Amino acid sequence: MTNPAAAALIARSNRLGADPKNTNYAGGNTSAKGTETDPVTGEPVELLWVKGSGGDLGTLKESGLAVLRLDRMRSLVDVYPGIEREDEMVAAFDYCLHGKGGAAPSIDTAMHGLVDAAHVDHLHPDSGIAIATAADGPELTATIFGDKVVWVPWRRPGFQLGLDIAEIKEKNPQAVGCILGGHGITAWGETSEEAEANSLWIIDTAAAYIADNSKTEPFGPALDGYGALPAAERAARAAALAPTIRGIASADRPMVGHFTDADVVLDFLAAAEHPRLAALGTSCPDHFLRTKVKPLVLDLPPTASVEESIARLQELAVAYREDYQGYYDRNAVADSPAIRGKDPLIVLVPGVGMFSFGKDKQTARVAGEFYVNAINVMRGAEGLSTYAPIDEAEKFRIEYGALEEAKLQRLPKPTPLATRLAFVTAAASGIAKAPAAKLAAEGACVVIADLSLEKAQEAAAELGGSDVAVGVQVDVSNEAAVQAAVDAAVLAFGGVDLVVNNAGLSLSRSLMETTEKDWDLQHDVMAKGSFLVAKATAKVMIEQQLGGDIVYISSKNSIFAGPNNVAYGAAKADQAHQVRLLAAELGEHGIKVNGVNPDGVVSGSGIFASGWGANRAAVYGVEEKDLGKFYAQRTILKREVLPENIANAVFVLCGPEMTHTTGLHIPVDAGVAAAFLR
């Protein structure tokens, strides 16, 4: 049964975490102290429940809490070796744990345990950090809060900060909390309600003071020509720049992207002071660990052409990497971890918006959210005073500190298709549902493009929601529609690097029965459609300079000749030769082009369900429901071909093993000698 103190803590944390004004995503931590019966002695034991490393307050559950024996945790004070070795104390927390399970204790555990109050909140509210990063933060704290909130000069999160805050609480019995310079706030209370009320009072009082006292243009006057483009132009410009920007962010390792054109970003970029402020970088450790110390800012107005913008972005990328190397070289010491990549995680484009990057979609999205937090912080600080973030040496000590390095080492190994951005046509139903699901399961972000937007979105939702898959509308036979779908894909995940040309349809008709319209339709969807998709996506891939894969779902019928198939078979043969032609042409960009030749995939196939199956069954004199089994008996392996078998072939072609193969077709037909490739 959950201890009442822990239950109150979880409820309070969920309330605090649900409102973004109180803390950033997964930022901050909360705790409660209480008594339970020790199962070993039968005696009462004092415990500390504290949010563990990594979790989010808004969704905190009991499993996200670390549970420590308070007496043992506080005994650490006697063995604390001093600030130079304070990181060692994090490992010591493991020796204070009560029972098993629960989350790993975070670096802030000392603050929660050592402060003498039953409930403690440590939060990263934009309003509080604005005061914490104002050049005259100590004076502002006194003016705004009197003696109820105490200023604590910047100190890295750790055991010493916990000791400092415990002492402040002891020496200031009238205080309800403190402003942590450069970082955030901490508040406390004897009950959960009191701690929550104190946290909210600090956050809201700071916000109200900023609202009432801020200068009217905290970011300076409007910059001529830097205003936001109209929404449609903004989206078009963002899509045009995104592949280049993703390439820049992925020079050292491939990244997934996120784009936002929220007003808060556009307003910041439209004002005169944005270059100076962006260069100062973010301050709260949570912020800069996800955003890097500073963003890359395009120093051209949106009136510049796409070509000029791309050329300038490339120059700025070189400068960014040099600058980051300089930051590393200035601050690294003998036992610092190796440099982790010099590319920006945040790229700001005036008039257009913000691109943010991460190892997966959620990380990329959250990096963007944190930069919005940082913009709010800068607005508050500049409105009252001057924004003065912590200095770069301190940022480096956290970014390349032992604890951060250990956290990164503990991350699970990336999945085989992590960071790959897939675009699969006609995957809302039919056999391509399986490849889309397989690519997502192996870590790719998937765009499902289908004739029906609604079905595409449903299929995407089944794969796990917008951090995994999104649905877009496309008619692959229409060039403008293909471009719009590819633009939507690029805005959803930052680019494209894995394409499955699957859309198709089959009309089984003899030469005499085949009309001009039949011929055109099948060629428009399959031959022309895959050409248009290949053209639009290859352009993105070339701009990204990250290589890529294009896979055609061709057919046994691209090789095999039989009656009643002239239009379909010829369109499939066209697709099959596109594979070879494009493999030859796109290889210089690292783009592999391969094909899969399925046959007899009855299960899940709309082609079979909508007439072709009945027709084939009649031709072969079997019942339609037995067609799959009938086809199986015609094969060499006597196996029925399922959509999963197609999915596996697509995965192999694009996966990490098949790096040296292009221009290949893989038959997935359970063995049909007449369709052997030679």
Ligand SMILES: NC(=O)c1ccc[n+]([C@@H]2O[C@H](COP(=O)([O-])OP(=O)(O)OC[C@H]3O[C@@H](n4cnc5c(N)ncnc54)[C@H](O)[C@@H]3O)[C@@H](O)[C@H]2O)c1
């Ligand atoms: N099922 C098989 O045995 C088999 C064998 C060989 C090849 N194929 C090929 O596999 C692919 C998928 O076939 P399936 O069996 O899943 O059939 P299906 O009918 O279930 O799927 C084909 C999909 O293509 C979509 N489509 C048609 N025209 C489109 C357009 N203009 N724009 C966008 N999408 C469009 C349809 O909406 C449908 O969702 C096709 O290219 C087909 O030729 C299938």
Ligand SMILES: [Zn+2]
């Ligand atoms: Zn913090």
